[in-house]
Amino acid sequence: MKANPYHWMRPNPDLFYGTERFELITEIISGLKRGESFAVIGGRRIGKTTFLRKLEEEITKANHILFPVYIDAQAMPGASSPSEAFNWIRSSVQQSIGADLLGDDWGWIRKAIDVTRCPKLILLIDEFDTLREYSWCFTFFDNLRAVLHNMPGISEWIAVVITGARMMQTLRNSAGSPLANVLTWKYLYLLNKEDTRRLVQEPTGMQFGSDVSETIWVETGGHPFLVQHLMHHLFEKAEEMGEKQAIEFAKSKFLDEHSITFRQWWFDHLEEDERKIYRVLREKGKMSAAEIAEVLEYKVGTVKEYLRTLSYMGVVRKEKENEREVFSISGIMFNQWVEENDIVKETDVPSSVSLHNLFDELERKLRSFVNNYLRDTGKLQELQGLFEDQVREANERYRRSTNSDGDCPLERILEYTDFSFPFEIILRFWKDFYDNRFPTDERNVILGRDPNKAKQRFEERREVLTRIRNDLRHSRPISEHDKDKARVFCRDMISIMEVKSHAR
Known part of the structure; x- marks a missing residue:
């Protein structure tokens, strides 16, 4: 073979x-x-x-x-x-x-x-x-x-x-x-339809026909990464499962194992104004920059900048139609993921921010979010008994930092604890945070509707973020995969630490 x-x-x-x-x-x-x-x-x-x-x-x-x-x-x-x-x-x-x-x-x-x-x-x-x-x-x-x-x-x-x-x-x-x-x-933009057909057919010696290349084109929109993923599994499974089922298998496998890629594209690499444009194109189909600007009441120049980003991100296609430049969403796979996972995220953290700054913003919001909970529920006074070692270490850091002999005021204790400690507090009072503190829509999309499985996903994010943050702070090499995961998980955590009243 x-x-x-x-x-x-x-x-x-x-x-x-x-x-x-x-x-x-x-x-x-x-x-x-x-x-x-x-x-x-x-x-x-x-x-x-x-x-x-x-x-x-x-x-x-x-x-x-x-x-x-x-x-x-x-x-x-x-x-x-x-x-x-x-x-x-x-x-x-x-x-x-x-x-x-x-x-x-x-x-x-x-x-x-x-x-x-x-x-x-x-x-x-x-x-x-x-x-x-x-x-x-x-x-x-x-x-x-x-x-x-x-x-x-x-x-x-x-x-x-x-x-x-x-x-x-x-x-x-x-x-x-x-x-x-x-x-x-x-x-770099998406492949066009003819180039996608050639990528489907030529490496396999024309093993797959035009119906397959058409399906791959519609599913991926000409994104070379998605084309190669589907074709890799189609090549492996076509004889066993048939072409149609093999493509469906490849799609499911991608969403099961690599959906974080789509989450990163949507929530980390795009800003909310750019996501708004994508939503307009989903609803109305092909449109020019001027037509989009009219719908959203944006300046045309601003819309063109956003469309360029959407285009090089590989989620929107630019083409000529009747001598005018129009834009449309590209690829069923990504579009279906957006339909199932999209939530409006108004955030003050731009998509171009460095990972260092993203961690700084997460740490600031995390400590504030947990501190507000402890203050509102009267649990500040319980910290010493529940987390004796962490509080003792925080007091020692406070004394060294302030050159004083006294203990750190309880309302400032989180300023002197490790990055992971606020996560531990959330896990200690998990049911209360899950039911009453996390915005419902964001919580359900990011962590899930089952509280126990959601807790497991939260623990995974704590472990991954703590490890990568420590590597980053000590200038140790970090793989691109880990950087991508950290950026997505940082934004996930920032989203679920918004005020509960923002939930719909």
């Missing part, structure tokens, strides 16, 4: 499809030769890593003017300063070209040019927005700008192509962003 060609969790430049993506590669290579650097923004799982790997392949194949080096920013060990990050980049280039690149400051770039005998070194930095998680990131961005733009004798020898998701958008939009005007900004 032929090996399964679809590996939906692993980047594979051999399965690179998309007419617009090939055109973008050609455009970027031409721009690099002219001295440009690029940022490519796309939603999670839209194919950014495969795009960079294909770009690397095409640069290597096409010319001897550019020397590409692929660097995965997620692989960087925890760095405590911009200089450590740049040293790690230097060591990555050194490993790629197989030569020592020692030298003062940026002299290693000239040495890399000498060794490779190429006029320009191209750094292909994947998951660049990972660097936003470090407190020193903006100094790093300032330094990178200088290297690319303002160092005679260095800048002409180096260019970058960086990729990232929603947090990258802040580097483009923020006033005074050091990289906004030294990079050319590009976006």
